Amino acid sequence: MTLVQFLLLSSLLFSLGVYGLLARRNAVMILLSVELMLNAVNLNLVAFEAWIRDAFATGNVFAIFMITVAAAEVGIGLAIVILIFRNRATANVDDFELMRG
Amino acid sequence: MGSLTRLGMFLAEEGGEHGGGGVEAGITSGWAVENVWLILVLPFVAALLIVFLGKANEKWGHRLAIAMMGYVFFHGTWLWILTMTDGVLYEASYVIGDLGSGFAFELGWVVDGLSSMMFFVVGTVALLVYIYAVGYMKGEIRYAGFFSAISLFAGAMLVLVAAPNLVQLIIGWELVGVASYLLIGHYWEEKENSSAGMKAFYVNKVADVGLILGAIMLSASVGTFNITGILDAAEEGAGELSSVAVVGALLLFFGAMGKSAQFPLHVWLPDAMAGPTPVSALMHAATMVTAGVYLLGRMFPLYEGLAADARPWIMLIGGLTLFLTGLIALVQWDLKKILAYSTLSQLGYMVLAMGAGAYTAGLFHLFTHAFFKALLFLGAGSVIHAVHSNDMRDMGGMRKPMPITYWTFVIGSLALAGIPPLAGFFSKDEILAGLTHAEGPSTAMVLGIGIDTFFFWTAVFGAAITAFYMTRAVFLTFHGEYKGHGHPHESPASMSAPLVVLGVFSVGAGFLNVPGVFTGMTKWLEIRANEFYEFHPESLDLGVALTGLTAGVVGIAIGWWLFARDADTQAERDRLHIPGLYPLLENKYYLDDFYLAIVAFIKGPLARFIDWFNGHVIDAVINGAGLVGVWLGRAVYGVDQKGIDAAVNGLAGAAGASGAVFRRAQTGRVQQYAAAFILGVVVLVISFVFVL
Amino acid sequence: MADWISLPVNWVFLVLALVIAFAGVKVVTSRNLIHAALSLVGVLASTAALFLLLSAEFVAWVLVLVYVGAVLVLFLFGIMITRAPMGREVSLDNERRGLAAITALATFALLAGTSWVAFGDVEIEGVGDPITTGDLADSLLGRYLIPFEIVSFVLLAALIGGIALARKDRSPAEEAERTDA
Structure with missing residues (x-):
C-alpha cells in the first residue's frame, strides 16, 4: 500500500465535505458535511500514523481526540440549530441573514 | 522821463546811506525771552477756560480775556522796551515730531526787533479793544463766546508773529483765519453775516494755496522750514534756492495778498465789517490784516536779495490796491465800510513800501496805522453803538453829544491823512521817501515811467484821496444836524477810555522814527538774525514830506469845501455822483459780480458737466467693473455647481456605488463567507507554496 | 499501477474507497435528508474498515462507537426535531452550487496535488503489528x-x-x- 492512496482518498472526502458545506441549504446537512470533513482528516491522521509508526502512536491519539471533539461539537451544533428552529421555525440557512449588510 | 518825474527827482534828496539788518543785539537770554511761550500759550488757555466758565457766568469771558491780555501786554511791552534799550535776539525751537524726508515739525518762538514790535502792537491794541468790548458787547448775544474767540485770535496772531519756521507761521495763519470766520459771523442769525464770514474764509483759503506752495517750495529747496535757515541760504545764494526763490517768493506774496486783502483778493474785507466793531478794530485794521505785511517783513532778506525780481509785482499789486480801494471809499455811506476801504488802501501802502525795498517804512506804517485805525474803528463803533446804525445818513451832529469820540476821531483822521505832528505823517512820509530810492526794480517801466516814480505819484494821489474821504466822513457824521431818531449820548468809560489812549498813541507814535533826529524804529526793526540792506535817509527829506503834506491838505480842503456845510439834502450829498464813474465805484468795479460769476459757472455748467462725466463715464467704468464681477461670479458659480459639485457628488456617488457593489458580498449568509474563506485559503496556499 | 493492483490489500482498499466515495457523494447530494444521514453511516463504517487496514484497531472501533452510535443518532433526532423534510423535496441545495463545486474542486486539486507531489512514492505497511x-x-x-x-x-x-x-x-x-x- 502506498501512503498516497489514502491521502488522495482523504482529499476527496474533504472536498466532498467542502462541497456539501457550501451547497446545502439545511443547517443539519451542513453539520453532516462538517462530519464528513472531520472524518477525512481522521483518515489522514491514521494513514500517516501507519507510515510513521512512532512510539507514542501520535496519529491515533489525535484521531481519538478529534472524534471526541467532533462529538461534542455535533451536540452543541444541533442544540443551536434546534434553538434557532424554535425561534425561526425554519432550518433553512438562507433565511438567516440578520448580518446582511 | 517827463517833467513830473524830474520834479520828483528834484524834490528827493540824494543824501542817505545803506544800512541793514543783522545787527548785533545785547540781550540773547534771560527770563523775558526764555518764557515767551507764556505769551503764546496763555491766550489759548484763556479761550478754553472761557468756554467752560463762561457758561456759568458770562462775565468770566471778559475777566479771563482781559487778565490774559493784560499779561500779554505786560510781557510784550517788556520785550519791546528791552528791544529799545539793549536789543533782543533770541530763537527757540522745540521738535514736536518728524515730517519725513529730514524735515522736523518744530514749534517755538523768535524774539527780535520785528517780532517784539508786533508783540507790543498786538498786546496794546488788543488790550484796549478788549476793554472797549466790555462796554460795546454788553448785553449782546454770546458774550462769553465772543471773548473766547477773540482770545483764540490773539493766541493765533502771536503764534504767527513769533514763528521761527514756516510751518508754525502757517498754523498761526490758518488759526487766525478761523478766528476771523468765527468773529465775523458772530451775529450769524443774519444770513449775510455768516455769508461774510464764509467769504472771508474762502478768499483767504484761495490765497493760502499760494502760501503753502511757496513755503513748501522754499523749504524743500533749502532743506528746512526754519526761516533763519532759509534766509541764510538766500544770503549765500545757494543754487537750489536761487532757482525757486522768485516763484516761491511770489507764491508767499500771493498768500499775503489774501490775508492782507490786496487787490483783487480784497473783496472779503468790506464784507467783514458785518462783525462787531471791536473785531473790526482789532483784526481787520491793526493786526490780522497786517500779517501779510509782517510776512513780507519777516522774509525781507529774501525779497531784498535773491527774489528781488518779485518786487515789481509786489509794488504793482500794492499800488493798485492803494489806488483803487481808496476810490471806492469815496462813495460809501456805511461808516465802517469807509474805514474798511481805508484800511485796504493803507495796506496797499505798506505792501508798496515792502515791494520798493523800504523795510522800515512799511513796518513803521504798520505800527502807526494800527493805533490810529483802531482808534477810528473804535470811535466809529462808539457812534454806531449810540445811533444803532452804521449808515452815515442816520448820523450827523454827533460832536455835541459825543465830544470824546469826536475829538479822538478827528485826531485819528488827521493822523491817517498824514498831517504832522501826528503819527501818520511820519510813517507815510517814510514810505514816499523809500519809493524815491527804490533799489533794483526801479529799472522796471510802467507806462514809460520808472516804476518807483509811477508809484510815488500814485501814493501821493492816494494820500489826497485818503484825506478827502476821511474829511467827508467826519463832516457827515459829526457835523450838521442829527438825521436819526434816537437820543445818542457819549459812550461809557470802558469805551471812551481806550479811545483816549489810542489818541495819545496816534499823536506820539510817529516820533519813534524821525530821520535825522531819532531813528529808533529803524534801528530796532533791524535787529534780525539775517542781514539785508535798505536805504536809510540821512535826514527828513523835505521835498517828499512837503509833497505828501500838500496832497493831504488838498484832500482836506476839497472835502471841507464839499461837505463842511453838512450836505443836508440828498442832492447835495449826491454831488459825488459822477455818471459812469460813480456806479463803477459803487459796485466795487463789479469785482464781486465777477467772482460770483465764476462761482456760478462752477456751480452750474461745470458742476453739470462733471456730474454727466461722473455718471456716464466714470460710473460706466465702475459699473462695467461691477458687471464683470457679477459675470465672473456667475461663471464661478457654474463651475462650482457643475464642475466641482459634480466632482464631489461623483465621488460620493462612487463611494455609494462601490459600497453597493461590495455590499452584495455581505449577504449575511455564513455559507458564502465560508466559501470565500476556503477559496481564499486555497489560493493563498497555492501562491505561497507553488508560486513563491 | 500493475504492482499495486496485484496486492490483495489494495483490492480491499479500492473497494472500500469506492464505497466511501459513493457514499460521500450521496451524503452531499441526496435530496432525502434521511438518505444523506444514512449515507454518512456508510462512509463512517467504511472508514473504520480502512482504519483496520491501517492497524488502527482501537480508533476504528471508537469511530464506530462514537460516531455511528451516538453522533448519527443525534443527527437523526436533530433532523426530526427541526422537521426537516424527510421525504423527497425539490432541492436541498442552494444557488451557490457552482461556486461550491469550484471551491471543492480547487480544494481537491490543492490537497491531492500537494499529497502526490510530496508523498508520491511512499510505501507503508498496512496490516502488521497493531497498535x-x-x-x-x-x-x-x-x-x-x-x-x-x-x-x-x-x-x-x-x-x-x-x-x-x-x-x-x-x-x-x-x-x-x-x-x-
Whole structure:
C-alpha cells in the first residue's frame, strides 16, 4: 500500500465535505458535511500514523481526540440549530441573514 | 522821463546811506525771552477756560480775556522796551515730531526787533479793544463766546508773529483765519453775516494755496522750514534756492495778498465789517490784516536779495490796491465800510513800501496805522453803538453829544491823512521817501515811467484821496444836524477810555522814527538774525514830506469845501455822483459780480458737466467693473455647481456605488463567507507554496 | 499501477474507497435528508474498515462507537426535531452550487496535488503489528495527558452548554414563581 492512496482518498472526502458545506441549504446537512470533513482528516491522521509508526502512536491519539471533539461539537451544533428552529421555525440557512449588510 | 518825474527827482534828496539788518543785539537770554511761550500759550488757555466758565457766568469771558491780555501786554511791552534799550535776539525751537524726508515739525518762538514790535502792537491794541468790548458787547448775544474767540485770535496772531519756521507761521495763519470766520459771523442769525464770514474764509483759503506752495517750495529747496535757515541760504545764494526763490517768493506774496486783502483778493474785507466793531478794530485794521505785511517783513532778506525780481509785482499789486480801494471809499455811506476801504488802501501802502525795498517804512506804517485805525474803528463803533446804525445818513451832529469820540476821531483822521505832528505823517512820509530810492526794480517801466516814480505819484494821489474821504466822513457824521431818531449820548468809560489812549498813541507814535533826529524804529526793526540792506535817509527829506503834506491838505480842503456845510439834502450829498464813474465805484468795479460769476459757472455748467462725466463715464467704468464681477461670479458659480459639485457628488456617488457593489458580498449568509474563506485559503496556499 | 493492483490489500482498499466515495457523494447530494444521514453511516463504517487496514484497531472501533452510535443518532433526532423534510423535496441545495463545486474542486486539486507531489512514492505497511490499546493508553495518559484532560473539559463544557441551550425559555415572572414555589 502506498501512503498516497489514502491521502488522495482523504482529499476527496474533504472536498466532498467542502462541497456539501457550501451547497446545502439545511443547517443539519451542513453539520453532516462538517462530519464528513472531520472524518477525512481522521483518515489522514491514521494513514500517516501507519507510515510513521512512532512510539507514542501520535496519529491515533489525535484521531481519538478529534472524534471526541467532533462529538461534542455535533451536540452543541444541533442544540443551536434546534434553538434557532424554535425561534425561526425554519432550518433553512438562507433565511438567516440578520448580518446582511 | 517827463517833467513830473524830474520834479520828483528834484524834490528827493540824494543824501542817505545803506544800512541793514543783522545787527548785533545785547540781550540773547534771560527770563523775558526764555518764557515767551507764556505769551503764546496763555491766550489759548484763556479761550478754553472761557468756554467752560463762561457758561456759568458770562462775565468770566471778559475777566479771563482781559487778565490774559493784560499779561500779554505786560510781557510784550517788556520785550519791546528791552528791544529799545539793549536789543533782543533770541530763537527757540522745540521738535514736536518728524515730517519725513529730514524735515522736523518744530514749534517755538523768535524774539527780535520785528517780532517784539508786533508783540507790543498786538498786546496794546488788543488790550484796549478788549476793554472797549466790555462796554460795546454788553448785553449782546454770546458774550462769553465772543471773548473766547477773540482770545483764540490773539493766541493765533502771536503764534504767527513769533514763528521761527514756516510751518508754525502757517498754523498761526490758518488759526487766525478761523478766528476771523468765527468773529465775523458772530451775529450769524443774519444770513449775510455768516455769508461774510464764509467769504472771508474762502478768499483767504484761495490765497493760502499760494502760501503753502511757496513755503513748501522754499523749504524743500533749502532743506528746512526754519526761516533763519532759509534766509541764510538766500544770503549765500545757494543754487537750489536761487532757482525757486522768485516763484516761491511770489507764491508767499500771493498768500499775503489774501490775508492782507490786496487787490483783487480784497473783496472779503468790506464784507467783514458785518462783525462787531471791536473785531473790526482789532483784526481787520491793526493786526490780522497786517500779517501779510509782517510776512513780507519777516522774509525781507529774501525779497531784498535773491527774489528781488518779485518786487515789481509786489509794488504793482500794492499800488493798485492803494489806488483803487481808496476810490471806492469815496462813495460809501456805511461808516465802517469807509474805514474798511481805508484800511485796504493803507495796506496797499505798506505792501508798496515792502515791494520798493523800504523795510522800515512799511513796518513803521504798520505800527502807526494800527493805533490810529483802531482808534477810528473804535470811535466809529462808539457812534454806531449810540445811533444803532452804521449808515452815515442816520448820523450827523454827533460832536455835541459825543465830544470824546469826536475829538479822538478827528485826531485819528488827521493822523491817517498824514498831517504832522501826528503819527501818520511820519510813517507815510517814510514810505514816499523809500519809493524815491527804490533799489533794483526801479529799472522796471510802467507806462514809460520808472516804476518807483509811477508809484510815488500814485501814493501821493492816494494820500489826497485818503484825506478827502476821511474829511467827508467826519463832516457827515459829526457835523450838521442829527438825521436819526434816537437820543445818542457819549459812550461809557470802558469805551471812551481806550479811545483816549489810542489818541495819545496816534499823536506820539510817529516820533519813534524821525530821520535825522531819532531813528529808533529803524534801528530796532533791524535787529534780525539775517542781514539785508535798505536805504536809510540821512535826514527828513523835505521835498517828499512837503509833497505828501500838500496832497493831504488838498484832500482836506476839497472835502471841507464839499461837505463842511453838512450836505443836508440828498442832492447835495449826491454831488459825488459822477455818471459812469460813480456806479463803477459803487459796485466795487463789479469785482464781486465777477467772482460770483465764476462761482456760478462752477456751480452750474461745470458742476453739470462733471456730474454727466461722473455718471456716464466714470460710473460706466465702475459699473462695467461691477458687471464683470457679477459675470465672473456667475461663471464661478457654474463651475462650482457643475464642475466641482459634480466632482464631489461623483465621488460620493462612487463611494455609494462601490459600497453597493461590495455590499452584495455581505449577504449575511455564513455559507458564502465560508466559501470565500476556503477559496481564499486555497489560493493563498497555492501562491505561497507553488508560486513563491 | 500493475504492482499495486496485484496486492490483495489494495483490492480491499479500492473497494472500500469506492464505497466511501459513493457514499460521500450521496451524503452531499441526496435530496432525502434521511438518505444523506444514512449515507454518512456508510462512509463512517467504511472508514473504520480502512482504519483496520491501517492497524488502527482501537480508533476504528471508537469511530464506530462514537460516531455511528451516538453522533448519527443525534443527527437523526436533530433532523426530526427541526422537521426537516424527510421525504423527497425539490432541492436541498442552494444557488451557490457552482461556486461550491469550484471551491471543492480547487480544494481537491490543492490537497491531492500537494499529497502526490510530496508523498508520491511512499510505501507503508498496512496490516502488521497493531497498535495496541495498551500503547495508546500509555500515550494518552503519558505524553498526551494534558490534551486528554483538556478534551474532557471540552466534553464537559459541551454537556453543560447543551443542557443550557436546550432548556426551555422562561420569563422572569415564571422564574420567580418557580424559585418561590
